[in-house]
Amino acid sequence: MLRHLVRQYGFNLHFTKMLVGDLTPEQMCAQPAGVVNHAAWSLGHLVLSADQLAQLVGLDSDLPDGYDALFSAGSRPTEDPPTYPSRDELLAELERQHARALEAVERLDPEAWGQSHP
Secondary structure, X not given: OHHHHHHHHHHHHHHHHHHHOOOOHHHHOOOHHHOOOOHHHHHHHHHHHHHHHHHHOOOOOXXXXXXXXXXXXXXXXXXXXXHOOOHHHHHHHHHHHHHHHHHHHHXXXXXXXXXOOO
């Protein structure tokens, strides 16, 4: 089962990169038709989620400064591109967080999968 989870985790990263790969800074922060969580905020939130997965499997948090306040649940996305890291910076950080979380998951003792989620 771990092999399937790892494969899907990698697919999700690949698909995310494909979805935003050609967006301009303005498109990354666009909030059309009342959509609040634009692409830049969503990518940053995925970075936080990957860091939280890493913490669940025993690593310390390793977020860049300011990411928690900017991308945590309850933060308020804005349409101002300079507020956010660039698309390339967000994707690089997401890839880095994915890699460290995945490495920790693959080293995880199989008995840990039976423990309840905190």
